[in-house]
Amino acid sequence: MKILLTRKHTEDGNYISEIKEADEYTIIHEPIASIDLMERASRAFVNNFIQHFSTAYKKIFVLAGLGDNGGDGLAIARMLYALGYEVEIYVVNYSNKQSANFLINLERLKNKITSQWVENTTELPNFDDNTLVIDAILGAGLSRPLDGLIKSVAEKLNASKAEIVAVDIPTGLFADSLNAKDDVVINAHYTITFQAPKLAFVLPQNADIVGEWIVVDIGLHEKFIEQIAAKYLYTDSQTVKAIIKPRKKFANKGNFGHALMMAGSYGMIGAAVLSTRACLRSGVGKVTVYAPKCGYEILQTSIPEAMCLPNESVDSLEKLPELEAYQAVGIGCGIGTEPETVALVEELLKNIKVPIVIDADALNIIAADKKRLKLLPENAILTPHPKEFQRLIGTNWENDYEKLKILSVFAADYKCIVCLKGAFTAIALPDGTIHFNSTGNAGMAKGGSGDVLTGMILALLAQGYAPQEAAILGVYEHGLAGDRAAQIKSPTSMIASDIIENIKF
Numbered sequence: 001m002k003i004l005l006t007r008k009h010t011e012d013g014n015y016i017s018e019i020k021e022a023d024e025y026t027i028i029h030e031p032i033a034s035i036d037l038m039e040r041a042s043r044a045f046v047n048n049f050i051q052h053f054s055t056a057y058k059k060i061f062v063l064a065g066l067g068d069n070g071g072d073g074l075a076i077a078r079m080l081y082a083l084g085y086e087v088e089i090y091v092v093n094y095s096n097k098q099s100a101n102f103l104i105n106l107e108r109l110k111n112k113i114t115s116q117w118v119e120n121t122t123e124l125p126n127f128d129d130n131t132l133v134i135d136a137i138l139g140a141g142l143s144r145p146l147d148g149l150i151k152s153v154a155e156k157l158n159a160s161k162a163e164i165v166a167v168d169i170p171t172g173l174f175a176d177s178l179n180a181k182d183d184v185v186i187n188a189h190y191t192i193t194f195q196a197p198k199l200a201f202v203l204p205q206n207a208d209i210v211g212e213w214i215v216v217d218i219g220l221h222e223k224f225i226e227q228i229a230a231k232y233l234y235t236d237s238q239t240v241k242a243i244i245k246p247r248k249k250f251a252n253k254g255n256f257g258h259a260l261m262m263a264g265s266y267g268m269i270g271a272a273v274l275s276t277r278a279c280l281r282s283g284v285g286k287v288t289v290y291a292p293k294c295g296y297e298i299l300q301t302s303i304p305e306a307m308c309l310p311n312e313s314v315d316s317l318e319k320l321p322e323l324e325a326y327q328a329v330g331i332g333c334g335i336g337t338e339p340e341t342v343a344l345v346e347e348l349l350k351n352i353k354v355p356i357v358i359d360a361d362a363l364n365i366i367a368a369d370k371k372r373l374k375l376l377p378e379n380a381i382l383t384p385h386p387k388e389f390q391r392l393i394g395t396n397w398e399n400d401y402e403k404l405k406i407l408s409v410f411a412a413d414y415k416c417i418v419c420l421k422g423a424f425t426a427i428a429l430p431d432g433t434i435h436f437n438s439t440g441n442a443g444m445a446k447g448g449s450g451d452v453l454t455g456m457i458l459a460l461l462a463q464g465y466a467p468q469e470a471a472i473l474g475v476y477e478h479g480l481a482g483d484r485a486a487q488i489k490s491p492t493s494m495i496a497s498d499i500i501e502n503i504k505f
């Protein structure tokens with residue numbers, strides 16, 4: 001799914017809104033009147049809202065602005081009222097400019113619900129912990145940080161205990177550009193957004209502002225959206241459905257590749273076990289694990305399905321084995337950074353001719369001498385967590401927008417694929433696009449999760465998935481397995497082995 005931007009920079013130094021353009025294209029080519037599109041969007045909001053909140057709240061306060069976000073608010077209030085909800089409308093009267101659709105919806109309220117016009121926060125009711133507030137003050141049309149009346153309304157709401165549901169975007173949040181640290185933004189608990197995810201929603205810095213969020217389809221023209229060259233995408237079940245290849249009935253294990261997992265060191269054989277087992281659960285035909293001697297018996301007994309190739313050294317990985325037999329290689333999980341292992345990583349990068357996934361200590365080894373970055377083979381998949389990525393680039397970032405810029409440039413410069421792990425893992429491709437993942441949960445932020453991901457991606461590479469596909473699909477299925485594990489064990493109690501047990505391609 002594409003992430004549509006509200007401020008996309010153009011070559012002449014201006015910016016356009018992809019959302020607004022899709023909106024206008026739909027109005028002309030469907031065709032549909034603008035007010036009817038607003039009605040459709042509001043209906044989509046209400047359908048989701050009533051599923052999510054049923055009748056838990058006695059009274060609903062709708063805070064409406066004067067533009068089209070406010071117009072949505074009025075339409076939503078009318079629809080909820082018609083469904084029997086007790087609704088009060090407060091119009092935040094911050095300006096003398098009102099949109100045409102706002103005015104039409106104001107007219108449509110007549111003889112149904114009255115709206116109270118607010119010029120001071122003292123005219124607002126008290127929002128106690130049993131109230132639900134729908135925030136329809138400003139949406140995609142935000143052009144500057146909040147000030148004056150809207151800012152004080154936002155501060156009052158944020159200080160209250162009310163449950164806040166945002167229409168399209170929480171008021172004051174720029175959909176895809178940076179808010180200053182001291183900007184006041186309404187902190188929503190739930191956001192129902194129209195047609196496409198907004199970039200701000202997948203950035204960790206905004207997690208407490210957007211709350212849980214969901215995209216509802218408002219039927220903007222498919223043809224227009226198809227031709228948008230999106231820089232940011234969101235991996236959902238549809239994306240993944242288009243990538244997954246069905247397993248053929250008459251296939252044998254030779255059809256699914258032979259993977260080589262280079263992992264483990266003394267005290268870290270668990271990382272080799274987890275990554276290899278995850279690889280086996282992800283459809284690979286055969287897997288050989290190359291590990292130090294101290295891991296041999298552990299690996300042979302704990303994963304009988306895998307072959308184990310012990311290297312000479314007892315405690316750490318050294319010396320490159322023959323690579324001819326393998327369709328893909330994984331390296332890094334628990335390998336440590338002993339000098340002989342450093343030499344092995346360098347040798348591997350110089351000699352590898354098949355797809356590779358690089359994780360953990362292998363990334364740290366590369367980061368320790370930046371010249372090694374030049375050895376990265378084209379389309380190598382790197383799976384750093386933020387700290388590892390910082391080591392690779394040798395610097396930190398000021399905010400998440402800067403992080404994305406650095407990430408995208410890094411992937412383009414080194415022609416590699418970087419899966420930057422975290423909530424909404426960001427996968428940067430050599431073409432500069434960034435694909436955010438939609439699955440996963442906080443229970444996965446635990447030792448061993450990353451090893452599982454490396455094993456899954458390795459299995460997909462060995463089966464012949466293109467590296468981009470292997471990264472996007474692997475990260476998505478890893479998150480999904482984590483979500484299943486969290487359902488069964490709870491996010492707090494689940495461990496990496498539970499993720500493996502819930503992999504289900």
Ligand SMILES: NC(=O)C1=CN([C@@H]2O[C@H](COP(=O)(O)OP(=O)(O)OC[C@H]3O[C@@H](n4cnc5c(N)ncnc54)[C@H](OP(=O)(O)O)[C@@H]3O)[C@@H](O)[C@H]2O)[C@@H](O)CC1
Pocket residue numbers: 019020022023037038041065066067068069070072094095097099137138139140141142143144145146147150167168169194195218220
């Ligand atoms: N796109 C779609 O597909 C559909 C979109 N729909 C809905 O439309 C919404 C977008 O509507 P919108 O363009 O009217 O913008 P909105 O956010 O209501 O505000 C605009 C007004 O606010 C003003 N203003 C800006 N910043 C300000 C500030 N800090 N403080 C004070 N004022 C400020 C700004 O003034 P200006 O910048 O011109 O000075 C302008 O007058 C979108 O979020 C969705 O809910 C659906 O109905 C149908 C399908």
Ligand SMILES: [K+]
Pocket residue numbers: 069135136137138139166167168169170171
């Ligand atoms: K809003």
